[in-house]
Amino acid sequence: MGQLSGPTDPTADARWEHSHPRKGFFTDTSICIGCKACEVACKEWNHNPQDGDLELLGSSYDNTGELGASTWRHVAFIEQGQERIIEARESGRALVNLGMPRIGPPTQSAPAPTNLAEADTTPPDTADFRWLMSSDVCKHCTHAGCLDVCPTGALFRTEFGTVVVQDDVCNGCGTCVAGCPFGVIERRSNGTVKVATSREEQHANHPEVPNVGIAQKCTLCYDRLVADETPACAKACPTTSIKFGDHDDMVETARERVSALHAQGLTEARLYGANENDGVGGTGSVFLLLDEPEVYGLPPDPRVPTADLPRMYRRAGMAVAGMAAAAALAFLGGRA
Amino acid sequence: MTLSEFDSFRPAEPARRRRQDGKRGPGRRRDNGDGSREMPMVPEQEFTSYYGRPVVKPAPWGDDVAIYLFLGGVAAGSALLGAGGQLTGRPTLCRNARLGALAAVGGGAVALVKDLGRPERFLHMLRTFKVTSPMSVGSWILSAFSAGAGVSAVAEIDRMSGHRLPLGPLRKVLQAVEGPAGIEAAVFAGPLAAYTAVLLGDTATPTWNAAHEELPFVFVSSACLASAGLAMVTTPVREAGPARNLAVLGVVGDVVAMKVMERRMDPIAAEPLHQGKAGAMLKWSERLAVAGGLGALLGGRNRVVAAASGLALLAASALTRFGVFEAGIASAKDPRYTIEPQKNRLAARRAAGVTGDAITTGS
Numbered sequence: 278m279g280q281l282s283g284p285t286d287p288t289a290d291a292r293w294e295h296s297h298p299r300k301g302f303f304t305d306t307s308i309c310i311g312c313k314a315c316e317v318a319c320k321e322w323n324h325n326p327q328d329g330d331l332e333l334l335g336s337s338y339d340n341t342g343e344l345g346a347s348t349w350r351h352v353a354f355i356e357q358g359q360e361r362i363i364e365a366r367e368s369g370r371a372l373v374n375l376g377m378p379r380i381g382p383p384t385q386s387a388p389a390p391t392n393l394a395e396a397d398t399t400p401p402d403t404a405d406f407r408w409l410m411s412s413d414v415c416k417h418c419t420h421a422g423c424l425d426v427c428p429t430g431a432l433f434r435t436e437f438g439t440v441v442v443q444d445d446v447c448n449g450c451g452t453c454v455a456g457c458p459f460g461v462i463e464r465r466s467n468g469t470v471k472v473a474t475s476r477e478e479q480h481a482n483h484p485e486v487p488n489v490g491i492a493q494k495c496t497l498c499y500d501r502l503v504a505d506e507t508p509a510c511a512k513a514c515p516t517t518s519i520k521f522g523d524h525d526d527m528v529e530t531a532r533e534r535v536s537a538l539h540a541q542g543l544t545e546a547r548l549y550g551a552n553e554n555d556g557v558g559g560t561g562s563v564f565l566l567l568d569e570p571e572v573y574g575l576p577p578d579p580r581v582p583t584a585d586l587p588r589m590y591r592r593a594g595m596a597v598a599g600m601a602a603a604a605a606l607a608f609l610g611g612r613a
Numbered sequence: 614m615t616l617s618e619f620d621s622f623r624p625a626e627p628a629r630r631r632r633q634d635g636k637r638g639p640g641r642r643r644d645n646g647d648g649s650r651e652m653p654m655v656p657e658q659e660f661t662s663y664y665g666r667p668v669v670k671p672a673p674w675g676d677d678v679a680i681y682l683f684l685g686g687v688a689a690g691s692a693l694l695g696a697g698g699q700l701t702g703r704p705t706l707c708r709n710a711r712l713g714a715l716a717a718v719g720g721g722a723v724a725l726v727k728d729l730g731r732p733e734r735f736l737h738m739l740r741t742f743k744v745t746s747p748m749s750v751g752s753w754i755l756s757a758f759s760a761g762a763g764v765s766a767v768a769e770i771d772r773m774s775g776h777r778l779p780l781g782p783l784r785k786v787l788q789a790v791e792g793p794a795g796i797e798a799a800v801f802a803g804p805l806a807a808y809t810a811v812l813l814g815d816t817a818t819p820t821w822n823a824a825h826e827e828l829p830f831v832f833v834s835s836a837c838l839a840s841a842g843l844a845m846v847t848t849p850v851r852e853a854g855p856a857r858n859l860a861v862l863g864v865v866g867d868v869v870a871m872k873v874m875e876r877r878m879d880p881i882a883a884e885p886l887h888q889g890k891a892g893a894m895l896k897w898s899e900r901l902a903v904a905g906g907l908g909a910l911l912g913g914r915n916r917v918v919a920a921a922s923g924l925a926l927l928a929a930s931a932l933t934r935f936g937v938f939e940a941g942i943a944s945a946k947d948p949r950y951t952i953e954p955q956k957n958r959l960a961a962r963r964a965a966g967v968t969g970d971a972i973t974t975g976s
Contacts, residue, residue: 571952
């Protein structure tokens, strides 16, 4: 067991003896076009079944809804008017003015920054309006709530610093579902896999719902990583909005990108998960967002519940002592 | 703002909620962030979410888990009463408490296994010991407790049936270990009653997590009063004195711990404890606990009053467990309970000058 909170190297904490660099994503939502190629590539590669019924959710172009047992990439669509854009720009500027501590020398801002704050970013034929699109994914936290609370050891820390479920070990107790501060992992209960008509004869080999009753989430394509391949979503992303690489490089890239956007006057840009002093010790998947995290359905101040576990055990110990004392008093005290 | 002629086909948007008094405090805002209507220009402490969808996922647990919370508490308290009866020479209390402990822990374990996504893999709970996982720690506590409770209860059954259980030479062993087994179960009784509170507290479910400081005290108190209630139902008043004492202590602990918990919790995260089904259950739980406690204190020497008080206490404990359970599930399903307390604590830290620990950074 490594430490329960604060900055650390999760791979070393998990006693991996070789030195694979920690892998991670950097999802730059400023260049996401909402094509959902990542969702499709993820489903295809991981053989994830259909998630519930096909239905229109009435939330812009997002009919996927949320991350879940069978949805390991989810593209959020948010439609915003001019006022909200100004608000986002202000809240982002406030973050810059906080002067967050950072590591390493300050990066040079992009060469010859052109100020785009006043630029006309209006898409054709729409009024003052913007679309936010963001591909969400498991954060592969430094201190992963799901991994900490898993009683069977089904969830484990890989040599790449990611968090993966072993579906032959998980017994579907569901503790991890409640343990995740981001609402990522879920127990699979529904969905169907349809085999292409041309391969109909293989249908018998595919259970209608694979791994039902088992907690499922993004593996950062563990099976591809061990073969030195890029995860399916990053491979499929046509705009390089989803970048994959060594975690340190991803954080550095994210910091360069956000300062470049700030230099262009786009102060609404901010990073999510790049701070190793946050409540989950930094995330393996770093995001560049253009508004407050809750707008994208992300928690504004997540904290891994296990960080408070020693305190909880102490309180429980006191309660146990109290119960024993009450029982002793009940037998030894008067009135009986 | 009209964007296209197809806007009329959009589904109806959820009505915007406002505080009745017209004040803009930390109220909720369901504006979908889509710019389709006017928005206030003070974003701080305002509540935005992604189409009203939950941020965290509720535990996929059904009523089985709430039943286990209740039965586990009954079993734990019963083992303590059993051991006490064993040590102070109250054979009827000891027998009834031991049988109650085995029945409760057996039923609870069945409920737990039934709630698994893959019940046939329940033994995977014991393939490792993880101190960071309250569920793992609890599985081992439950196993250790069940061993002692099982042995001591089987010894009682053997005695009740006039030594008719087909034990053969094992009967001597059973009679030898019966006493130590009862004590062993009592040793694990406290942890069995308390670990479930840590299990709920160690989640991202807003109401449970916010309650983690006091929930163990609520749960052990509830275990005490429930097991005492069971003993008051099953055991003649002559031997049930300690059960009556434990009932009164449990009721006092339960009511006080619940009040302290609600006061010390984040006020927003505490709301689900007062609303809807959970709120009604917790309100009735308190009433029944007080009624049962008074019954035990004032009329516990009357067999009928004792039995009625015992039933009230059992019901009170069940309602406490179901209420806390339901409140947590409800808090996970509404993004407000995740987002608002987090925004508030982040703002409070920033106001206090702590700026280095936010997940959102400007650089």
